[in-house]
Amino acid sequence: MRKPSLHQLGESAKHFIVKHLPAGSTDRLRTIRAVVPERVRSIDAQAPRPAGAVDAKRLARELSVEELADTADAYYLNNMEAKDHWLAKPFWNVADATDTMMVLGQLLAGLNLSPGMRVLDFGAGSGWMSRMLTQLGCEVVVCDVSPTALELARELYDQYRVLGDKPTPEFLLFDGATFDLPDADIDRVICFGALHHTINPQEVISELGRVLRPGGRAAFAEPGANHSIDPKSQYEMKNYTVIENDILMRSIERWAAQAGFKPPQLAVFSTTPFHLSIDDYERLLAGRAPGYRHLYSNREFLKRRRIFMLHKHGDEMADSRSVDSLKATIKVSPTTKSLPDNEPLRVSYTLTNTGSGRWLPSSAPVGPVQLGVHLYDLDRTLHDLDHHRIDLGPNGVMPGDTIEGTALIPNPGPGSWRLQFDLVSDRVSWFEMAGSTPVWVGLSVEGASTKP
Incomplete structure (x- = not known):
């Protein structure tokens, strides 16, 4: 049987909409426009360059990598009156903050970050995104072609200190062609609006493929196929010799394949607020008409933006730094349910990793898995969230594996208690919060009081 064409499917959708929308609906025309497929145009379709406009490709051909690095540094040096703006990013003004934070959310979600990952912030500028990644617990390589930008980034870290015990950032000057990093040194790459400023994007993507580990990811926020003729782009190229290249996804796809990446994946979203009434929201949840407007x-x-992900070929096993991988079955057996005061409780335990990631060993700085004990009274009122923790050894636990052991639990003192045993990925999450079921053990401790 012959499959219906895209046009035929679109016509069917149009007739369905016309039949089911209320008569006279003002939304009908736009509904049809959104659902019926337009003629498929190339993602890289470009408008003619206006007469007299700067040709970004020609400008790129006229500059060497070294000259572009010098112009990038001069841009910062000659515009130091904008220093506060750079250090305040992304919160310099409301419009920029709204757009930037929504795009950043897409990049972070696409990267699937975990604390402790080594992340290259390519084209970091003043380091605003690097600092956020450090605050999230990543080991950040702050990378830029401009020495002045890296000095600004250091100043940002000094002025707005990262809270808590987080990895120290590394500052790396990019020479425009290669990263002074070993092969397979980086877990993730993030690039917010820097690739289109390079004169050698193919070479840059190849280098990113070299420094990424197998299974690593790179996330990019870039403009579209007509960026170079945008008025702001023309202004920057005329006055600062900044390269404002168009981003052509078919070229990105080809270069990425040569560098060891899978085909690019583009994020589908908008930074433009979209609101519905309660009634229309209900219709949207039911899969009815208002969804077309979104x-x-x-x-x-x-049409104007390209937020895309590159995923390097190879396997990357998840581990206990990722909440999604934290699943287990827990069995705990005490030798007794009644103790004299000051005597520890001996228990045996059997733990099975039923999740998708390896449990990191006790030596890991972030995410080592331990068996923890919460202390409650008989009314299940919490008395001590971290009554005790048990290290599970130096080797970690692979998915599907089971470990057994015994441990001594400190005596909580006279009274009747309920001990809850749950696994914890240190500095990440308790397993119960990720959906696993903890185990309860009752305990009576002899003494003057029968209840705390």
Whole structure:
């Protein structure tokens, strides 16, 4: 049987909409426009360059990598009156903050970060994103072609100190062609609006593929196929010799394949707020008509932006730094349910890793898995969240594996108690919060009081 064409499917959708929308609906035309497929245009379709406009490709050909690095540094040096703006990013003004934070959310979600990952912030500028990644517990390589930008980044870290015990950032000057990093040294790459400023994007993508570990990911926020003729881009190129290249996804796809990446994946979203009434929201949740308007809003935004992910070939096993991988079955057997005061409780335990990631060993700085004990009274009122923790050894636990052991639990003192045994990925999450079931053990401790 012959499959219906895209046009035929679109026509069917149009007739369905016309039949089911209320008569006279003002939304009908836009609904049809959003659902019926337009003629498929190339993602890289470009408008003619206006007469007299700067040709970004020609400008790139006229500059060497070294000259571009010098112009990038001069841009910062000659615009130091904007220093506060750079250090305040992304919160310099409301409009920029709204757009930037929504795009950043897409990048972070696409990277699937975990604390302790080594992340290269390519084109870091003043380091605003690097600092956020450090605060999230990542080991950040702050990388830029401009020495002045890296000095600003150091100043940002000094002025707005990272809270808590987090990895120290590394500052790396990029020479425009290669990263002074070993092969397979980086877990993740993030690039917010820097790739389109390079004159050698193919070479840069190849280098990113070299320094990424197998299974690593790179996330990019870039403009679209007509960026170079945008008025702001023309202004920057005329006055600062900044390269404002168009981003052509078919070229990115080809270069990425040569560098060891899978085909690019593009994020579908919009930074333009989209709101519905309660009634329309209910219809949207039910899969009815109002969803078309969101689709239309996204489409208009996506014509101008390219937020995409590159995933390097190879296997990357998840581990206990990722909440999604924290699943287990827990069995605990005490030798007794009644103790004299000051005598520890001996228990035996059997733990099975039923999740998708390896439990990191006790030596890991972030995410080592331990068996923890919460202390409650008979009314299940919490008395001590961290009554005791048990290290599970130096080797870690692979998915599907089971470990057994015994441990001594400190005596909680006279009274009747309930001990809850749950696994914890240190500095990440308790397993119960990720959906696993903890185990309860009752305990009576002899003494003057029968209840705390």
